[in-house]
Amino acid sequence: SQQGEEDPQALSIQEGENATMNCSYKTSINNLQWYRQNSGRGLVHLILIRSNEREKHSGRLRVTLDTSKKSSSLLITASRAADTASYFCATPIIQGAQKLVFGQGTRLTINP
Amino acid sequence: GAGVSQSPRYKVAKRGQDVALRCDPISGHVSLFWYQQALGQGPEFLTYFQNEAQLDKSGLPSDRFFAERPEGSVSTLKIQRTQQEDSAVYLCASSLERTRSNQPQHFGDGTRLSIL
Numbered sequence: 043s044q045q046g047e048e049d050p051q052a053l054s055i056q057e058g059e060n061a062t063m064n065c066s067y068k069t070s071i072n073n074l075q076w077y078r079q080n081s082g083r084g085l086v087h088l089i090l091i092r093s094n095e096r097e098k099h100s101g102r103l104r105v106t107l108d109t110s111k112k113s114s115s116l117l118i119t120a121s122r123a124a125d126t127a128s129y130f131c132a133t134p135i136i137q138g139a140q141k142l143v144f145g146q147g148t149r150l151t152i153n154p
Numbered sequence: 155g156a157g158v159s160q161s162p163r164y165k166v167a168k169r170g171q172d173v174a175l176r177c178d179p180i181s182g183h184v185s186l187f188w189y190q191q192a193l194g195q196g197p198e199f200l201t202y203f204q205n206e207a208q209l210d211k212s213g214l215p216s217d218r219f220f221a222e223r224p225e226g227s228v229s230t231l232k233i234q235r236t237q238q239e240d241s242a243v244y245l246c247a248s249s250l251e252r253t254r255s256n257q258p259q260h261f262g263d264g265t266r267l268s269i270l
Contacts, residue, residue: 073256084158084245084261087198092256130196132254140185140249141210142259144196 044090047145048131054151061118062114063148065131074107074114075142079128088116088129121152156180158262160246166268167236168219175231179248186229187259188221189245197245203229233267241269 049064067074073092077085080089091107091114098105104117118125128149132142159178167173185204187194189197190213199213205226214221218236225231231238243266247259 075258077261082263084263085247085259087258087260090256090258128260132196140257140259141187141202141213142197143199146194146196 044077048117048129048146048148051146052149052151054116055121056152057123057152057154059121060149061121061125062101063116063150065113065116065132067112067133067145068112069133071109074080074105075134076103076114076116077130077132077144079130079147081127086132108133112134118150121150122150124148126152155162158246158248158260161267162263162265163263164266164268166227166270169236169238170236171236172232173236173266173267174235174251175233175244175246177229177231177246177262179229179246180250181225181227183248183250183260184226185251185257185259186217187247187249188216188229188231189247191243191264193242198266199221200231200244236267236269238269243267 047066075090076088079085089100089105091105102119107114128146128147130144132144161176162247187202188200191197200212201221218234220232243262243264247261249257249259251257
């Protein structure tokens with residue numbers, strides 16, 4: 043079973059606009075990670091936010107974390123056609139192993 | 155190599171056949187993971203190795219699935235007597251450290267398995 047739920051499941055915007063994706067999770071976490079997956083490829087790690095952090099930036103990416111609501115959001119500013127991909131949030135299971143539990147993902151399409 | 159390498163990229167097998175999927179992790183990475191990704195879904199955990207030790211195989215769907223990493227580097231995921239529901243993309247990932255969960259995982263491009 044999957045831990046997280048991404049919202050929306052699909053998002054289509056014009057190039058240059060901002061894209062916001064949300065993730066909710068169920069259990070306590072040490073950190074939350076966002077990954078990108080281009081069609082037919084593996085996942086690429088984008089950003090990790092620890093449970094004691096509320097916001098983190100990396101280039102055009104901004105991630106927020108609200109542990110009281112068990113939710114996170116990923117904002118991509120000034121979107122580009124190359125940002126077209128599926129985006130997943132993932133949380134590591136705390137009990138020792140680092141295995142990640144992924145949500146179902148948001149399919150983002152950037153229209154030129 | 156620079157990244158995680160998986161082979162073959164595509165595999166078509168008839169129902170009932172055995173298949174073997176290979177993963178070459180990033181050199182020096184201690185942890186290795188296998189995930190299964192159904193179409194339109196997020197990856198789901200199958201099994202985890204720390205060096206050659208298989209520490210968690212709770213995600214393997216049945217005893218037809220077997221994974222090994224005998225020398226703590228290359229790993230093989232074997233599926234015996236394949237069934238149609240085994241059709242999926244199988245992703246391998248590696249990470250550098252053993253016990254810290256704040257290490258990003260580096261994924262290969264996966265093997266797309268189709269069972270006819």
